[in-house]
Amino acid sequence: MPKKKLIGVIGSGTCSEAEAKTAEEVGRRLARQGAILVCGGLGGVMEAACRGASSEGGVAIGILPGEDRQSANPYVQIPIVTGLGYARNVVVVKSAQAIIAISGSYGTLSEIAYALQNDIPVIGLNTWSLSKNGQVDQSIIPARSAAEAVDMALSLATG
Amino acid sequence: MPKKKLIGVIGSGTCSEAEAKTAEEVGRRLARQGAILVCGGLGGVMEAACRGASSEGGVAIGILPGEDRQSANPYVQIPIVTGLGYARNVVVVKSAQAIIAISGSYGTLSEIAYALQNDIPVIGLNTWSLSKNGQVDQSIIPARSAAEAVDMALSLATG
Amino acid sequence: MPKKKLIGVIGSGTCSEAEAKTAEEVGRRLARQGAILVCGGLGGVMEAACRGASSEGGVAIGILPGEDRQSANPYVQIPIVTGLGYARNVVVVKSAQAIIAISGSYGTLSEIAYALQNDIPVIGLNTWSLSKNGQVDQSIIPARSAAEAVDMALSLATG
Amino acid sequence: MPKKKLIGVIGSGTCSEAEAKTAEEVGRRLARQGAILVCGGLGGVMEAACRGASSEGGVAIGILPGEDRQSANPYVQIPIVTGLGYARNVVVVKSAQAIIAISGSYGTLSEIAYALQNDIPVIGLNTWSLSKNGQVDQSIIPARSAAEAVDMALSLATG
Numbered sequence: 001m002p003k004k005k006l007i008g009v010i011g012s013g014t015c016s017e018a019e020a021k022t023a024e025e026v027g028r029r030l031a032r033q034g035a036i037l038v039c040g041g042l043g044g045v046m047e048a049a050c051r052g053a054s055s056e057g058g059v060a061i062g063i064l065p066g067e068d069r070q071s072a073n074p075y076v077q078i079p080i081v082t083g084l085g086y087a088r089n090v091v092v093v094k095s096a097q098a099i100i101a102i103s104g105s106y107g108t109l110s111e112i113a114y115a116l117q118n119d120i121p122v123i124g125l126n127t128w129s130l131s132k133n134g135q136v137d138q139s140i141i142p143a144r145s146a147a148e149a150v151d152m153a154l155s156l157a158t159g
Numbered sequence: 160m161p162k163k164k165l166i167g168v169i170g171s172g173t174c175s176e177a178e179a180k181t182a183e184e185v186g187r188r189l190a191r192q193g194a195i196l197v198c199g200g201l202g203g204v205m206e207a208a209c210r211g212a213s214s215e216g217g218v219a220i221g222i223l224p225g226e227d228r229q230s231a232n233p234y235v236q237i238p239i240v241t242g243l244g245y246a247r248n249v250v251v252v253k254s255a256q257a258i259i260a261i262s263g264s265y266g267t268l269s270e271i272a273y274a275l276q277n278d279i280p281v282i283g284l285n286t287w288s289l290s291k292n293g294q295v296d297q298s299i300i301p302a303r304s305a306a307e308a309v310d311m312a313l314s315l316a317t318g
Numbered sequence: 319m320p321k322k323k324l325i326g327v328i329g330s331g332t333c334s335e336a337e338a339k340t341a342e343e344v345g346r347r348l349a350r351q352g353a354i355l356v357c358g359g360l361g362g363v364m365e366a367a368c369r370g371a372s373s374e375g376g377v378a379i380g381i382l383p384g385e386d387r388q389s390a391n392p393y394v395q396i397p398i399v400t401g402l403g404y405a406r407n408v409v410v411v412k413s414a415q416a417i418i419a420i421s422g423s424y425g426t427l428s429e430i431a432y433a434l435q436n437d438i439p440v441i442g443l444n445t446w447s448l449s450k451n452g453q454v455d456q457s458i459i460p461a462r463s464a465a466e467a468v469d470m471a472l473s474l475a476t477g
Numbered sequence: 478m479p480k481k482k483l484i485g486v487i488g489s490g491t492c493s494e495a496e497a498k499t500a501e502e503v504g505r506r507l508a509r510q511g512a513i514l515v516c517g518g519l520g521g522v523m524e525a526a527c528r529g530a531s532s533e534g535g536v537a538i539g540i541l542p543g544e545d546r547q548s549a550n551p552y553v554q555i556p557i558v559t560g561l562g563y564a565r566n567v568v569v570v571k572s573a574q575a576i577i578a579i580s581g582s583y584g585t586l587s588e589i590a591y592a593l594q595n596d597i598p599v600i601g602l603n604t605w606s607l608s609k610n611g612q613v614d615q616s617i618i619p620a621r622s623a624a625e626a627v628d629m630a631l632s633l634a635t636g
Contacts, residue, residue: 083562106435113428244401265594272587412558
């Protein structure tokens with residue numbers, strides 16, 4: 001029996017309604033296609049994605065920064081308690097076979113950077129753009145919708 | 160819907176046949192009682208416990224020290240890739256609501272110490288004994304069988 | 319006696335001659351002004367900065383990703399061995415009161431992101447530029463020379 | 478110029494006067510013999526050892542669990558800020574070429590276990606005793622005095 005794919009969803013712990021709607025749809029579509037959602041387990045984009053996965057009977061894993069499993073949002077089925085603070089971002093990224101970044105702040109940027117350093121595909125929905133010395137870095141693959149992001153992530157999640 | 164309990168099973172990456180048999184029975188009984196097994200994801204006691212859980216349709220999570228999900232034993236359903244080396248022991252322990260220690264070497268001892276530091280119950284099957292300045296420390300709760308260890312772990316896993 | 323300031327220098331493990339020259343001058347100037355250099359302890363920009371600090375009798379700390387203190391470049395006086403892989407980037411950043419980023423790749427980007435998330439000042443020398451949703455993020459403070467970068471870092475290192 | 482030896486001193490964050498006296502003497506003797514002291518940077522045994530090192534002009538490094546360099550005891554010259562919680566114990570241990578354990582609780586036990594797992598010599602002063610399945614484990618080398626512990630640690634710190 002082939003293992004299920006683990007797809008990471010990253011974004012801020014507080015987010016706009018539009019971002020939450022996108023994240024929820026990402027979570028729903030991942031669950032419908034049989035993927036396991038892995039995220040940081042807290043609020044905002046993470047909670048919306050977990051709610052989406054949960055609404056379709058999917059599995060949502062939350063890799064928590066703190067010491068307390070109660071800090072997970074209510075839609076996390078499997079809380080992984082690290083106590084590592086934001087060094088846990090590394091674990092979120094490495095556990096995923098592809099990453100969907102939804103908007104996000106500096107924590108999300110650190111996760112994008114870790115993913116690119118580890119050759120883990122990053123699909124972006126209105127997220128960071130990078131350039132170095134005036135040269136644009138095009139490693140983040142832009143998606144136009146939750147549906148497109150999920151399709152791309154699943155097809156690239158081969159590692 | 161109440162969340163499933165996460166029970167940690169710790170022990171060496173290589174083990175005797177008797178230890179493997181015990182670990183497998185622990186895994187089977189945890190799965191039958193609806194608990195999720197969390198372990199370090201490698202061989203020996205970890206693999207035997209995952210094999211037991213898997214044989215009963217249970218979920219086994221492997222918190223891996225390395226960078227490669229392929230390093231998980233074949234019975235791990237959900238590989239968590241940390242890249243943290245043996246600092247990942249902390250994550251195994253904190254993610255569990257109770258720990259069953261089966262024999263084990265110094266890595267297992269570090270996990271027992273972390274669990275006791277965090278007030279996570281530790282059930283021991285032929286594992287370490289501790290004393291300090293001539294005083295025996297009785298924090299590790301001894302069990303006489305896999306069945307007893309699983310019953311104790313589930314009843315103590317309230318945190 | 320006031321404690322010495324800890325300044326982080328981040329950049330790639332392999333670098334151009336021009337980048338090495340800049341890093342070495344940064345290291346020299348930090349040492350001359352009595353600051354302690356903290357970096358990832360490996361080659362490239364890290365080694366050049368340590369060489370500069372060492373040539374002026376300064377202290378260079380290397381926070382190593384691996385398990386072996388021998389992996390430090392020869393100018394590291396104090397090797398901190400983490401075994402955490404690239405999660406050690408978090409430790410480099412948090413230990414510094416200000417960061418000087420010299421060019422760099424995705425590992426450096428993850429460190430910049432962690433620093434900005436933690437309100438640690440980041441001075442950039444030909445390094446990453448960030449924007450989100452078409453809006454330029456100006457949190458990285460650009461410097462035009464090693465001398466200017468060191469002066470900025472020392473004056474901002476108040477945390 | 479040969480690098481200075483890094484010797485770890487581990488023990489509880491609160492301790493008796495007798496333990497503090499021992500730790501302070503360990504710190505003084507390490508400094509006099511030119512070794513760098515590495516510890517967890519907090520109070521109790523750690524603070525006493527740092528005070529001893531400081532009183533002899535030695536260098537004391539504190540590997541802090543939290544996010545704040547101000548949490549270091551006042552005798553730490555070089556605070557390493559990890560934000561990793563007690564996973565930082567791994568970094569204390571791996572950075573040291575030998576460990577002196579003074580009494581201590583479960584956190585100290587986790588550090589002893591990590592050191593033994595990594596073949597780092599552990600000298601014990603009234604600390605834990607270990608046995609497994611009725612067999613005593615004699616890996617912790619007992620010392621009868623601070624002087625003897627320091628001499629043993631320095632002669633064994635060859636890795």
